[in-house]
Amino acid sequence: MSEITVRALTEDEWETYRSLRLEALQESPDAFVADHDTEAAEPEEFWRARMGRSDRLVAESGGEGVGVVSIGAAEGNHPETAGQLFGLWVRPDWRGRSVAASLVRESARIAEGKGLTQLFYWVGSDNGRAVAFASSFGFRPTDDRRPMRVTNGNGDDEQEIALVLALGEDRG
Template identity: 30%
Template sequence: MKIIRLKPEHASDYYQLRIEALQNSPEAFASSYEEEVRQSAAKYETRFGMDDSYTFGAFQDGCLVGSVTLLKEQLKKLSHRVNIVAMYVKPEYRGFGIAAALMEKAIQTARQIGEVEQIHLTVVSTNTRAIKLYEKNGFTLYGTVNQSLKTGSNYVDELLMVRFL
């Protein structure tokens, strides 16, 4: 397995992975499949060229099988924080340490950015595997947003987690 920072030329592969993630785990993301499928890979070409967004991809045999994004806060008073979003690993590749390797790369990058003191993320309360991964990597719970996401008539709570560097 190889983990790299995605570049604009990876946008199409990432877009396909993102669509899959939203289809396979709709409750885990604030974005919906219906919204994302109306977008295009060009959206990610732009994002992957930016300095304040770091999307890492895990490749197995040349195929993108997982990803995570680290976003730097833009406001001066929040410049000591980054956010982890859009963590996903294809189901058939789970259990092999890919998510842990992606998380390690994101944390390592956060340390290298400079000024960063905190890493924030949200996770749905039903995703126990992700919660365990985050706790294992030093994240602690600091709040819950009840009924944060709604799909149809179903609600999911989101847990707010932070890791101090």
């Protein structure tokens, strides 16, 4: 098995992030609020600004990007010391090979290093696989719910649930 490394991207690596993001939007359009064509038309300034708003992490194997995730400020009524994990995506041929796990672990490490005490992750309440995956890292369900930001196409009023991971020495 090839070694997987995870690292934060710099603003100057916006093209790397753009490439993986557009691939994700094309491969998994139902998983994201944005759409491929809209984001593909955005200029360099858009992507550079996006890089500055959140931390963007890339998982690589042999120098090739195989997954991506972002860490930003938590949405809603959360403390300033809370962050949010979002945009997690792994190339289909790399799924089941610990890429997502590596991205989540490194995200938690970076968030904790920035002084964050909590990391939120929103998932569809009907997505048992995603809930189980996040739970395996210590994410726990909260009472926070919101309507799904993406539609599943069948008209259901599915909700997302906020899962939270306590960071630092006090994992309570």
